[in-house]
Amino acid sequence: MRDKLVYVLGAAAILLFVRNILAITGLPPEAQQGAIFKIIFFHVPMAMTAMLCSFVALVGSVMFLITRNFKYDAVAVAVTEVGLALLLGNLVTGSIWGRIIWGIWWTWDARLTSALVCWLLYAGYLMLRRAIEEPTQRATFAAVFSIFAFIDVPIVIFSIKWWRTQHPQPVFWGGGSFPPDWAQVFWLNVLAMILFGAVMCAVRLSQEEQQRELDSLRRMAHAF
Amino acid sequence: MHSLPLLLAQSAEDVAREIERLERNYKFLSYGLTVAWTIVVVYVLMMFSRQRKLKQEIANLKAMLEDKGPPSRDR
Numbered sequence: 179m180r181d182k183l184v185y186v187l188g189a190a191a192i193l194l195f196v197r198n199i200l201a202i203t204g205l206p207p208e209a210q211q212g213a214i215f216k217i218i219f220f221h222v223p224m225a226m227t228a229m230l231c232s233f234v235a236l237v238g239s240v241m242f243l244i245t246r247n248f249k250y251d252a253v254a255v256a257v258t259e260v261g262l263a264l265l266l267g268n269l270v271t272g273s274i275w276g277r278i279i280w281g282i283w284w285t286w287d288a289r290l291t292s293a294l295v296c297w298l299l300y301a302g303y304l305m306l307r308r309a310i311e312e313p314t315q316r317a318t319f320a321a322v323f324s325i326f327a328f329i330d331v332p333i334v335i336f337s338i339k340w341w342r343t344q345h346p347q348p349v350f351w352g353g354g355s356f357p358p359d360w361a362q363v364f365w366l367n368v369l370a371m372i373l374f375g376a377v378m379c380a381v382r383l384s385q386e387e388q389q390r391e392l393d394s395l396r397r398m399a400h401a402f
Numbered sequence: 403m404h405s406l407p408l409l410l411a412q413s414a415e416d417v418a419r420e421i422e423r424l425e426r427n428y429k430f431l432s433y434g435l436t437v438a439w440t441i442v443v444v445y446v447l448m449m450f451s452r453q454r455k456l457k458q459e460i461a462n463l464k465a466m467l468e469d470k471g472p473p474s475r476d477r
Binding site: 207211216217220221260266267270271274374378381382385388389391392395398 | 423424426427428430431433434435437438441442445446449452453456457459460463464466467470
C-alpha cells in the first residue's frame with residue numbers, strides 16, 4: 179500500500195514538474211533581471227522544502243528523545259538527507275543567480291552564510307551518525323545534534339529581516355508580488371518539490387527499515 | 403545633422419549589448435537548472451543504488467541463514 183502511494187506521489191511530482199517547466203519556458207523574462215529571474219522557480223521551492231525537512235527532523239529528534247522509538251530516528255535521518263540534497267541545490271542555484279545579478283558567485287552575507295552553516299551542520303549530523311556504531315547511542319547523539327542544528331533554521335529564514343543583506347527580500351513576504359500566472363506556476367512548483375521531497379523521504383525511510391532488518395540478520399548470522 | 407548617425411550607431415551598440423546580456427542571462431539560467439537537476443538526479447540514482455545493495459545483502463544473508471538452519475536443531 180505504501181509502495182503504491184509512493185509511486186502515485188512520485189508520478190504526480192514528475193507530471194507537475196513537466197507541466198511547470200513548460201509553463202516557466204512560456205513566461206516572458208522579468209523586466210529588471212531578465213531570464214535569470216526564472217531560477218526563483220527552483221531556488222525558492224528547494225529552500226522551502228529543505229526548511230520543511232529540517233523542521234520534520236527536529237520533530238522526529240524530539241520524539242525520539244521522548245519515546246526512544248527508533249521509528250522517529252529513522253524519520254529524522256531520512257528527512258535530513260533529503261533536505262541536505264535540496265539545500266545544496268538551493269545554494270548552487272542562488273550562487274549562479276548571484277553571478278549574473280551581483281557579478282559575484284558568493285558573498286559572506288547573513289542569508290548566504292547562515293544557509294551554508296545550516297548545510298554544514300546537517301552534513302555534520304550525517305557524519306556523526308556514521309561515526310557511532312552503537313544504535314541507541316547513535317540515535318541519541320544524533321537527535322541532540324539535530325535539535326542543536328535546527329537553531330540555525332530560523333536564523334536562515336529571518337536573516338533578511340534582522341540584518342541588511344545583499345540577498346533580496348522575499349517576493350511574497352517582503353511586500354512584493356508576482357503576476358497571477360507567475361504566482362500559480364511558483365506555488366505549483368513548491369507543491370511539486372514538496373511531493374518530490376516526500377517521495378524521497380518515504381524511499382529513504384524504507385531503506386532505514388531495511389537497514390535495521392539487515393542489522394538484525396547480521397546479528398543472527400553472528401549467533402551461528 | 404551629425405547627431406542622427408551617432409544615435410543610430412549608439413542604438414546598434416545598445417542592441418548588441420542587450421542581445422549579449424540576454425544570451426548570458428539564458429546561458430546562466432540553463433547552468434542553474436542543469437546543476438539543480440543534476441543534483442536531484444544524482445541523489446535519486448544514489449538512492450536506487452543503495453536500495454539495490456540493501457536488497458541484495460538482505461537476500462544473501464537470508465539465504466545463508468536458511469542454509470545453516472536454526473541453531474538449536476543443529477546442536
